[in-house]
Amino acid sequence: MPELPEVETTRRGIAPHVEGGVVTDVVLRRRALRYPIPPSLLTDLPGKVIERVERRGKYLLLCVAEGTVIIHLGMSGNLRLVDHATPVEKHDHVDIVIDSKRILRFHDPRRFGAILWCGGNVLEHALLATLGPEPLEEGFDGDYLYERSRKRKQSIKQFIMDSHVVVGVGNIYASESLFLSGIRPQTAAGKVTRPRCQQLVAAIQQVLQAAIKQGGTTLRDFVDGEGRPGYFQQQLNVYGREGEPCHQCGTAIKQLRQGQRATYYCPHCQR
DNA sequence: CTTTGCACCTGTTGGC
DNA sequence: TGCCAACAGGTGCAAA
Known part of the structure; x- marks a missing residue:
């Protein structure tokens, strides 16, 4: 959760x-x-x-x-x-x-x-x-992600979900960050260019910060310390939206499976 | 060293 | 309505 x-x-x-x-x-x-x-x-x-x-x-x-x-x-x-x-x-x-x-x-x-x-x-x-850097603190930037990802054949989505690369990016926010940065989740991590690594880092930080402001995402049962749900799910662009129109271009959101986890993306906005 | 697949466990959902 | 398979926000570990 x-x-x-x-x-x-x-x-x-x-x-x-x-x-x-x-x-x-x-x-x-x-x-x-x-x-x-x-x-x-x-x-x-x-x-x-x-x-x-x-x-x-x-x-x-x-x-x-x-x-x-x-x-x-x-x-x-x-x-x-x-x-x-x-x-x-x-x-x-x-x-x-x-x-x-x-x-x-x-x-x-x-x-x-x-x-x-x-x-x-x-x-x-x-x-x-052995955990990686905090995504919202110093030490996590485009250069770091670029250097670490070189020669990695793993998909960029699975790469950013690896807590030894960066902590805190789970299945929802990985899809959301890749949407915001316009990157296909299947892309090999080692093939993501430096500028796109910078965009991706910015997107991860933006998504996480926005979600914190909204008290997190509640899909079924998350509640905070006071028992209240989070409201960020209202701003999800792709997660859980298979077949629904992309908020940016109207194309149907696609779902695929990477490492037995569902991934969502817009085939038009993400390349 | 990297990558993949599994295991852990319960509850909910969707298809037949 | 009932049953069963598939799936769910994570992650450490064994094996290839």
Whole structure:
């Protein structure tokens, strides 16, 4: 479900209510997520102050002085603030209770998400250490994408979805970015010219920023820290629009499959 | 090293 | 209406 804008929306929603709070309890109802939730979450976290809520790629980081809780929402996860009166529903796997009143509740039907504990430098954690640059920060520009993509035969769409190239570009925003930059998703990454790499980077940044402003994209079930959906789906140009007219030229949007993921593009606007 | 395909899991949808 | 296959926003890993 969540790509970078949805994770960032979640982070912004919960941070003001969580930062500075003390974890007074942790409730594990179901430990079998993508990785088993470590027992250290129960033993090490209670009593600690959450100093900051940060994000690296699609990983949310609850930072305490002694370490970090790493949270990934997978495909279907969400994290929201509730209280004791909120009934526990199916797939509400974990509660992190803050100051005995607020509850940070992790909900994830498919359980592709993860909650991990990392003592020490979280950026050196195996899952984070080899990630590519943040798309909205320095280090991600046209020259970087151009250099990295040389000699790569993989399609440009799959290339920009590789978190070791750049983090945060998932299946929706990959299609949208390629539409905005006028590039065919099937093009070999190594054949995209330098100017087009620059356009693509600009498009990725524009799409992600716009989506964050709209509170993310809700196709079926994404909700932010307060339980609200995102509104960016209203501005999608190609994703999920197979057969519908292109907003720019009216040509029917096409769908194809790349690496068992659906890709959408306009055969006229993207070459 | 690059690339591909699979696995993980549940819920929803669309076709017959 | 019911059943079943296909598909869904991610990503680490084995294998080629």
